[in-house]
Amino acid sequence: MTSSTLPLAPGTTTVPGTGASAEPTAGYWPWATPTRTPPPGDGWVRGHDPRTVASGRARAQDPDYPEWLNHVRAASACKHPIRLAGQIHVNDADGNRMATIDTEDMPDGAIYTPCGNRRAAVCPSCAEVYRRDTYHLIKAGLQGDRWGLPPLHEHIAIFLTATAPSFGPVHHRVVKVHAADCRKKDGCTCRSSVCHPFGHVCPHGVDLRCGQRHKAGDAHLGQPLCLDCYDHTGQVVWNHEAPELWRRTIQQVDRELRRLGRAHGVELRRRYIKVYEFQVRGVIHYHALIRLDGYNPDCPQAIVPPPRIITRDLFEEAVRAAFVKTAYTSSPHPANGGQGWHIAWGDKGLDLKHVNAPGHEVNLAQITGYIAKYVTKSTEVTGLNLRRVDDLSVEVHGNPGTHLGRLIRACWDLGEHPDYTRLRRWAHQFGYGGHIATKSRAFSVTLGFLRMQRTIWRRTEGHPHTWDDEQTERVIYELGYHATGWITTGDALLANTAAAMARARHQAGLDALADELAAHRTAARPLAA
DSSP: OOGSSSOEEEEEOTTTTTBBBBOOOOTSSGGSSOOOOOOOOSSSSBOOHHHHHHHHHHHTSSTHHHHHHHGGGTTTTTOOOHHHHHHHHOOOOOSSSEEEGGGGGSSGGGGEEEOOOOOOOOOOOHHHHHHHHHHHHHHHHHHHEETTTTEEEEEEEEEEEEEOOOSOOOOOOOSSSTTTOOOOOOOOOOOOOBBBBBOBTTTTTTBBBBBBOOOOOOOTTTTTTTTTTTTHHHHHHHHHHHHHHHHHHHHHHHHHHHHHHHHTTTTOEEEEEEEEEEOOOOOOOEEEEEEEOOTTTTTTTOOOOOOTSHHHHHHHHHHHHHHHOOEEOOOBGGGGGGBOOOOEOOOTTTEEESOOOOOOOOOOHHHHHHHHHGGOOSSSSGGOSOOOTTTTTTHHHHOOOOHHHHHHHHHHTTTSSSGGGGHHHHHTTTTTTTTTTEEEETSOOOOHHHHHHHHHHHTTSSSSOOOTTTTHHHHEEEEEEEEESSSSSHHHHHHHHHHHHHHHHHHHHHHHHHHHHHHHEEEEESOOO
């Protein structure tokens, strides 16, 4: 049977004169319908336009292609690599110049380095590196026994989520009981409660009720029931003051722990790490891990477990008391009648759980991955992801007819006051300008330490024991910014493809090693009598 006589699937047609099947008609195999079918011979290859194909083919046919691919390997998966130009000088132990390497002699005349952006929406590859570094940083602070940290299995820790107060009723989704196989926040399909079954008519004539059961990802989530009743200025000021509120709160935790220690005749120390996350309504909340340590008067810098007399319940009471007591008034502003705003945590915003406690569901592996994933996120959950806001863009994004537009406009208007100028700088984040993650110095190692370990591993080609700290003083970099991004789209395609293949080989090796270890454990297990 030839191709012209092959039976066609129901609902398909044939191309006149060829007998070949064309696109399926509507209603049959809709998932298989191509989004774009370029005519043959126009230069398109697997969805890539002719210019990309031509630039990639020209690079791959270059005799120096293997050298170029090895040269860009460090930044091959980066979406917006930084190209540096200049010279690299190599000195001997006495400081005499041994060699000078110019980037003009390198492929493309520059050195490629990853952009290092932590946001997955900007560069997924660099964001994944940042997430993994944060994961190991948090794991070391809870488990210890690595990088100079002692074992921490005798220490107690608390995971808490602190949120902002309410600034007005918004559409929300609350699931009281999740299914056993539910993925919780990401893609939850469980039945939610009614949004706002009861309410009244506000002064603006809006009925503050909503009888819907919102699905995950509903566009109405986080939107005020009445846009005019919502306190947009209060929300952006709270975002602006959130870092100061946390600083005062953690100081209050220290005071509560000192009181607790004096009551039991011991000394206590707290170490923490926290990250922030944007809620869909445009306000931030904090996820924090607080670890309780003891104190050794003979070695104040040592990390020792807390005395056994201090239980988890006593530690929890001290932390809760600190969050309840912490509140203050911000700087005065003419928009608030010449007074400041009351800054405090929400009445129902403190969710506190013990880590690795008997009978509790929160364990080390869960909490480490849960916190680490938030360092790659920003305002994407709100539906708006901006760079900076200036005098021109504020007219576009500060639409008074939308919730997010009013938040941006509130930042811009309040930012005219000298004490609130940072609101304009951080208007694209609705007033919040704090770091994505902060920690105590003794909680764990630093991100700089982890990056240095990775640098040593790469420069020694997997033999870190051969590293000499004096090597950093013998190599002098005189490099400057040259450009951002790949030269052509074909270069980006080739580099990212090579990086994807390398990741696949690496994962295949890890899977093979895991299977080998599992088989070894099974073979070593004694047989039942």
